Amino acid sequence: MAAFGESKTMRIAELKLGVYLLRFLDVPEKFQRMxxxxxxxxxxxxxxxxxxxxxxxHKLIDADELIPGDRVLTFGRLAAPVMIAKQEHLNVLIKVGFQQVLVVEPVRAQQPAANTSFTLAVPAQAPWAKVEPPKPRPKAPSVVIEPIAVESPPNEPSLKRKNDAGDLHQIQDNLSWAKRLAKESNQILEELYESNFINKEAVQATDQLSVEMAKLVEANPHAGNVRSLLKDEDEYTYHHSIDVAQYVISVCHLMQGYGGKQLASVAVGGLLHDIGKSKLPKNLLKKQTKFTPQEKELMRQHPQLGAQILSDLGYTDLQIDIAKHHHVLRQGGYPRQDYDKISNLARLTGVADIYQALTTKRPYKTTEVPGSALQTLLKLSKTQIDPRLVILFIKSVGVYPIGSTLRLKSGEIAFVVGKGTNTARPQIVPVIDKQGKQILHHQLIDLSDPEFAALTVDQPVDHREYFANEALDIFQNLSVL
Known part of the structure; x- marks a missing residue:
């Protein structure tokens, strides 16, 4: 699937065949009374x-809930991008009376350009700085993935667009897609984990979902991350695997230019990295309190169990390496293995695994806000995990990750909706005012713009304290023109 360029506003008269429709930006007279x-x-x-x-x-509804007499005030997002494939489609839009729409155009994937100015303080002589890829297995599928070239990530695209909500709209346009994929993935993973044997049909369905996840990341790499941060948490094991896969493939796409089958193959490794847990007692997976020493020892068997499952099913060496070694550390971890002998993707999965666990609410531990979790990763990178991959991960998600929640020193609570040109000054949309009341008319603010120099971040906060389980819906329905 081709990657998509940035979303942009176009007049109906300027549209051409082949573009993808995301959102209607005006309300024709025909819709004043349905x-x-x-x-x-x-x-x-x-x-x-x-x-x-x-x-x-005033009501917020889906199209199938419309009744005669309703008056449309604003259009939401399409469930998925719709390609304008025929002239008849354009004629219909013109006849109905639309004036402006938000669209994206497919672009050919390009190899990322090297950025030699990006350097990391990694001693060249450090044994874990040198990575040898696993040798290919005869029965592995034909997709071959090279190790991540962490020394020279490409430049990030500029986001310097004053008062432009196009990036936010594009994330919102793809959130329904991200939620649907997460729901389907949860059902399939639950079937795998709850079965007493590995269901090959469910495993094949996982492969298909991985293709869809790759397409979503190519369409918008941030939508899945926002869903992961703001989701309503329930079945931890399944959502953990989905979130880890999402974080890994978004890093691979944004920072390394992965796409298509290559990206989908990485997504498989992420989704099935904990498949070994399907062989453990079900009551252990659902336990809501800390593990005993005996239970910890049992849980530590899951990487090797997972590697055996994937090996028996004919998965690639790299996918097996991810399952077997995502808990290996530079000093310790499990199973015992030299850190310099595992793949970069296994290491990156380990980074994503730690970040997801830190930012997800669990009854037996303190939840960290995204900014605090990134600081924890930096501390761990001094002794336990690969500092180069931690930097790639942070550059991908952002110092203030999109979807995270901030308190401003002026008292407002805001969502981060874009990285901005200054990593310490993201793009935000305030949603709660200094009196604690919900803001109804939203404004996108680029804190890196000199116009907003007086606005400063107080600290990241936990979205659950302000929005309970409604944060994702609130983010998806931010109305910024």
Missing amino acids: QADTIAFLRKFDFSNLTVRRGAE
Whole structure:
């Protein structure tokens, strides 16, 4: 699948065939009062989160909930990007009366350019700084993935666009896709873990979902990360695997230019990195308190069990290496293995595994906000994990990760919606004012813009304290023009 460029606003008259429609930015007169034909039109596009006036009330509904008489105030996002493939499609949009839309165009994937100015303080003589890729197995599939070239990541694209909400809209446009994939992945992983034997059909379905995850990351690498941060948490084991896979492939795509089958193959390794836990007692996986020493020892068997499962099913050496060695550290970890003999992708999966565990709420531990979790990774990089991959991970998610929540010194609570040109001054949208009331009219603020120099970040905060389990829905429905 081709990668997508940045979203942009276009007039209907400027549209050409082959672009993908993301969002309608104006409300034609036809939709001032809904009738049967206009309701049918909107349902064809599978709209979600339409803001309508119904009598004296304002409601947020999906297209299938529309009734005659509703007045559309703002359009939400399409469930997935829709390609304008025929001239008839353009004619319909013109006839209906739309003026402006948000679109993306597919672009050919390019090899990332080297950025020789990026250096890391890694001693060249350090044994863990040298990585040998695993030798290819005869039965491995044809997809071959090179180790991550951590020495020279490409330049990040500039996000310097004052008052431009296009990046936020693109994330929002893909969140429904990200949520659907997470739900499907959760169902398949649950089937794998709950079975007393490995269900080959479910494993094959995991392969298909990995292709979809790769397509999502190519369309927008941040949407899945936002879902991972703000999700309503329930089945930890399954969501943990989904989140880890998402973080790993977003790093590989953003920082290394991975795409297509290569990216999907990495996603498989991420989704199945904990598959060995399917062989452990089910009550151990669902335990809500700390493990006893005996239970810890039992849990530490899962990497080797997982590697055996994937080996028996014919997965690649690299995917097996991810399952077997994602808990190996420079000093310790399990199973016992020299850190310099495991792949970069196994190490990166270990980094993502730690970050996801730190930022996810569990009854027996303190949850860290994303910024604090990144600081923990930096501390661990001094002795336990690869500092080069920690830097790549932080450059990918951002010093203030998109989807994280900040308190400003002026008292407002805001979502981070973009990295900005200054990593310490992200793009934000305030959602709670200094009196603690919800903000209804949202404004995108680029803190790196001199106009907002007086606004400063107080500290990252836990979104659960302010939004409970509604943070993801609130983020998805931020209305910024």
